[in-house]
Amino acid sequence: MTLVLDSLMITGFVAAMMLLIECLNVYTRGQFSRRLRGVGLAQYVFAALLGAIPGCLGAFTAVSLYSHGVVSFGAVVAAMIASSGDEAFVMLALIPRTAVVLAAILVVIAIFAGAAVDLVARRRMISWPRCEALVIHSEDQAILVNPDGILAQWRDCSASRGILSTALFLFGASVAAGMIGPAEWNWVRVSLVAVSAAAFIVVAIVPDHFLEDHLWKHVARKHAPRVFLWTLGALALSGPVARLIDVSGAAQSSQWLLLVMACLVGLIPESGPHLIFVTLYAQGSIPFGVLLASSIVQDGHGMLPMLAHSRPAFAAVKAVNLLMGLAAGAAAIALGF
Numbered sequence: 001m002t003l004v005l006d007s008l009m010i011t012g013f014v015a016a017m018m019l020l021i022e023c024l025n026v027y028t029r030g031q032f033s034r035r036l037r038g039v040g041l042a043q044y045v046f047a048a049l050l051g052a053i054p055g056c057l058g059a060f061t062a063v064s065l066y067s068h069g070v071v072s073f074g075a076v077v078a079a080m081i082a083s084s085g086d087e088a089f090v091m092l093a094l095i096p097r098t099a100v101v102l103a104a105i106l107v108v109i110a111i112f113a114g115a116a117v118d119l120v121a122r123r124r125m126i127s128w129p130r131c132e133a134l135v136i137h138s139e140d141q142a143i144l145v146n147p148d149g150i151l152a153q154w155r156d157c158s159a160s161r162g163i164l165s166t167a168l169f170l171f172g173a174s175v176a177a178g179m180i181g182p183a184e185w186n187w188v189r190v191s192l193v194a195v196s197a198a199a200f201i202v203v204a205i206v207p208d209h210f211l212e213d214h215l216w217k218h219v220a221r222k223h224a225p226r227v228f229l230w231t232l233g234a235l236a237l238s239g240p241v242a243r244l245i246d247v248s249g250a251a252q253s254s255q256w257l258l259l260v261m262a263c264l265v266g267l268i269p270e271s272g273p274h275l276i277f278v279t280l281y282a283q284g285s286i287p288f289g290v291l292l293a294s295s296i297v298q299d300g301h302g303m304l305p306m307l308a309h310s311r312p313a314f315a316a317v318k319a320v321n322l323l324m325g326l327a328a329g330a331a332a333i334a335l336g337f
Contacts, residue, residue: 007231009175009181009192010060013057014224014305016171044110050082062075073313075114076313078114081296082103084102084300094282098288102292109328113320153208154204165200263325265298266321267318269302277290277294278294290329292332294329296329
């Protein structure tokens with residue numbers, strides 16, 4: 001049951017973010033996506049700061065932006081390098097000073113790594129699958145309509161508007177009640193409720209054409225089911241895979257072997273298995289370089305929505321981050337950290 005609830009939380013947030021991105025892009029007549037794509041280095045800074053937000057919501061947002069063609073592949077790499085998932089909360093509690101320094105180092109590495117990846121991709125003419133649906137139709141009208149128009153739409157409510165609004169209301173209410181997501185009120189629960197409420201308002205007021213073409217056909221029918229199923233499947237497999245890896249045995253061996261183990265465990269798209277490295281570092285059992293490598297490669301649940309969007313892109317991000325984790329961790333250990 002926990003796997004289903006976690007999958008619903010991730011799917012609900014990603015779907016709500018996609019709704020808001022669609023709305024913002026149409027409302028600005030495409031200026032939102034065009035400006036963000038053209039900001040150069042600032043795009044990687046933005047993505048890295050999203051990833052640096054403790055938890056997975058920033059990483060989910062980065063994937064949502066990428067899947068709509070708003071940010072580049074390198075920006076996703078930057079977000080995932082900077083992200084430490086839920087382990088960031090644990091580090092802030094156990095090793096607060098190290099957690100802040102580590103987050104700053106990850107952001108710097110993420111910015112340069114993201115820019116380098118896009119530079120190499122452009123020179124080699126490598127492209128990754130993106131969603132082509134973030135477009136402006138000639139039929140699109142202003143998102144905000146007059147109150148009479150909103151009332152008329154609800155008097156003759158379509159099935160898609162009714163289903164979307166009900167689903168978003170139930171999702172927000174379940175999060176607020178603690179049935180989905182965090183068990184207590186914190187910034188994650190507040191963010192989930194706020195995003196779902198904003199998406200509910202969008203669904204309630206947008207014209208029928210926008211709702212049918214952009215929200216119902218694109219987000220609800222195309223993306224949401226795939227995100228849920230791939231997330232559920234990945235979470236179900238993560239537990240058994242993590243149990244097959246003997247980290248405790250590696251901790252008694254060479255620090256170089258432990259570095260490799262940390263990076264391999266980081267490939268698991270799950271929050272939890274990586275906590276062993278945070279705990280070992282807090283106990284003084286492993287060097288900082290191993291913790292750094294683990295934090296670079298792992299991203300909690302952040303990459304799960306990418307599985308639904310593009311498996312090749314998922315594998316490519318993980319491969320880049322694995323190489324960066326091994327390189328940065330090895331350099332830190334060699335320097336005595």
